[in-house]
Every structure is written in structure tokens, then in C-alpha cells.
Amino acid sequence: MTESYPVTERSRVRRAHERGSHARADVYAVLDASPLCHVGYVIDGAPYVTPTLQWRVGDRVYWHGSAASRFLRAARGTPVCLTCSQMDGYVMARSAFSHSVNYRSAMVFGTANLLEGEEAIGAALRDMIEDFFPGRWETLRPMTDQERKATAVLWMDIEEASVKVRNAPPGDGAEGDYPVWAGVIPIRTVLDAPCPAPELPADMPVPEGLAALVASGRLR
């Protein structure tokens, strides 16, 4: 496997290309840090953007939903653009024009496929749970056939992808004499202390893995 995705008309970073990359490692880093993705489909010529969670196994990205979902049914076999973005800071400059955002975003392109077979669906959902919460799958009440039948899992191999990252102070430092505050307001997404379900026995501890995740500053 090559280190970079092909740079095509579809995926080439055009604006602010010094912020761009097509390297697999850079694409994976943004996908893995951003569980929430926005999946773009075309249905009858019109765009739809659906938020969902994604997980990745090698060069294959997965997402899931109800087996009855029109988006998942309509997406099968069609081109998809799946985008993950995180804001990392507001960039405050001297001029309105130089205001910006520090961010990481990945756009990945491919063709949506419906995962077939209950066994494969079960395995993919185990991967998902383990990807977010390592060690949790074995502790759960096992999935039923009915639950697997009610779940659609989609996957796509990444055909093309691009990443853009901005992580810098304001770009108009040359105007540093202008008398207005400039800098970066960092933005972070954090996990807070777990809230037990109301019916949970009071003496049931938070699993170590979940406590470690909350402490890690990561989303998975």
C-alpha cells in the first residue's frame, strides 16, 4: 500500500494547499480522532449530509444505522464523501480577513457498500464497540439475531482522501502594531465524569477502561 492517496481532480487540496496532505497516516489520524463524521450522499440529484459515528479497519471506513434507514439503503453502491472535522481554536487577528479557525479535517471518497451476512454484521459491531471502548464487548449482554437483522452496516474503501490542518497563531503578525488583542482561543472536546443509569445498582463501579478514556482527553 502506498503512503499517500492519489491526488485527483476530486480530492486535490486547492485552497490553502500548504495546509493539505494526502498521506494515509495523516488521513487516519484525523479519522481516528473524530468519531463523529458527516456522510454526504446524493439521492435523486440532491445532497444529503447525515451525522453518524465512523470507525476504521485499515483502509476501510465503517458506519451503521437502522436496517430500515432510507439513507443507508439509498447509499448502497453510490459515491460517498465522508468528512470528519474538529475545531481546535478560534484564531483572532487584527483584521476580520485574517480571522480563522484552527482545525483538522479529512474528506474521504469512496463507494458505499452494504455489509452482508449476520456473522459479518456481528463482527463489525464488535469492532465498533471495541474501537470506542476496548474490552467492553465481552461484558455486554450478547446480541440477538433480531438485533443483527435490524442493523445495517455500511463500509467503503478509501479511494481518495485529503486532510487539511491549521494549527498556528493568526497570520497577520506583520500588522502586530494594530492595537487590538490577537491570538488563539483553544477549543477542546472533552468527556466528563460518567453518569450511571438510574436503575444501576449504586455499588457498581465505572469500568477501569471507561475511567481511563475520560481521563485521556481523547474521544476514543
Place this chain on the structure above:
Amino acid sequence: MTESYPVTERSRVRRAHERGSHARADVYAVLDASPLCHVGYVIDGAPYVTPTLQWRVGDRVYWHGSAASRFLRAARGTPVCLTCSQMDGYVMARSAFSHSVNYRSAMVFGTANLLEGEEAIGAALRDMIEDFFPGRWETLRPMTDQERKATAVLWMDIEEASVKVRNAPPGDGAEGDYPVWAGVIPIRTVLDAPCPAPELPADMPVPEGLAALVASGRLR
């Protein structure tokens, strides 16, 4: 103006419709709380999902970018789906099937229009700065004609929209006897203390408005 958007084939909430709303107030609340949006366009039949900031004036949503951007040029006059989503918590259940996410998301549909005229562009960008950072516009180095010419502002009137919100403990409380921890891990996006630009005079204080924004727990 009616209190709700029309419920159409395009915007009707199908899955988990008890979480859905088409009320303007609900749509506005999600848009206003989520500056980052994902805009879906169709170019040559294929979907593209671009992250950008949005702001709202009444029933009109705005976003902007470089005047040279292919997305902004291609989007002009075409149907757009603009989606704002926030994750509010991981929902941990007894079964894999009942795991979920607490979230707020809005999908808004309309037709992209390019804002014409330097004066209108300047006014829209003032609205944007003031929407994020009230009082800041007047403190900035004024925009130049060249900066306004380099900026494209797009807008669309919201034709249809839907909101989905989940904000609840795990749904499988009836299985509360199963011996695994269940509950919600809250997710929050926060602003941290402002970092001054390297060239900023050491004695320049953070403006009161920015300090208040950081303290507010809101993103704008």
C-alpha cells in the same frame, strides 16, 4: 412566518421520529449552538461535504470562503444540505444494540446563493464577526476593498429543515439486572484560556467579551 418548516419527503424525520422536530425554534437553537457546519453539494453528480462556519440572520443561513473556491463557485444556484451536529454524550447500555449517542443535529435544505456587491459582503462579514465575538468588529483594522473582493459569501433561505435530539439515559433500563455498567459519558466542547499571538504587547489585556465567552461554556 409559521412556527414550523414544512414536512416534506426530503426533510421528514423517519428513524426514531420521536426525537425529531421541524419547529423553527428548535432548528435555530441547534444552528446557533453549533458554529461548525458541514455543507453538502453535488458536483457532476458526486457528493462533497465541506466543513465551514455558519451564521444565521433570521431564516437565512450564511457561510463564506475564498472567492476562488471551487465549492463556493459550484454551489451557486444549486441545492444544498447544511448539517450541524454536536455530540453530547456516549450512551452505554447493557446490549451493544442499545448503545447510542446523545446529540443535537439539524439538517437544513435550501438553494445556495452568492452574495453580490462589496458593500453587502462587508456587512455580512461584520455580522459574522459580531455573531461570534460581539463588539469586536469596531476594534479591528478596517477591511480593504481587496479583502472584500477575495471573499465569497454564500447564503440560503431555509426551505425545509429537521432537528433530531437525543438526551436520555440508555434505553434498555428494563435489562437493568444485567451485570454491566451502564450510563452516559457526557461530551462537551469547551473554550480554553486565550493564548496571545507571539507579537502581541505583553500588557495587552484579553477583551472582556472574549473572557466572558470563554467563561460562558458556549461556542459563541
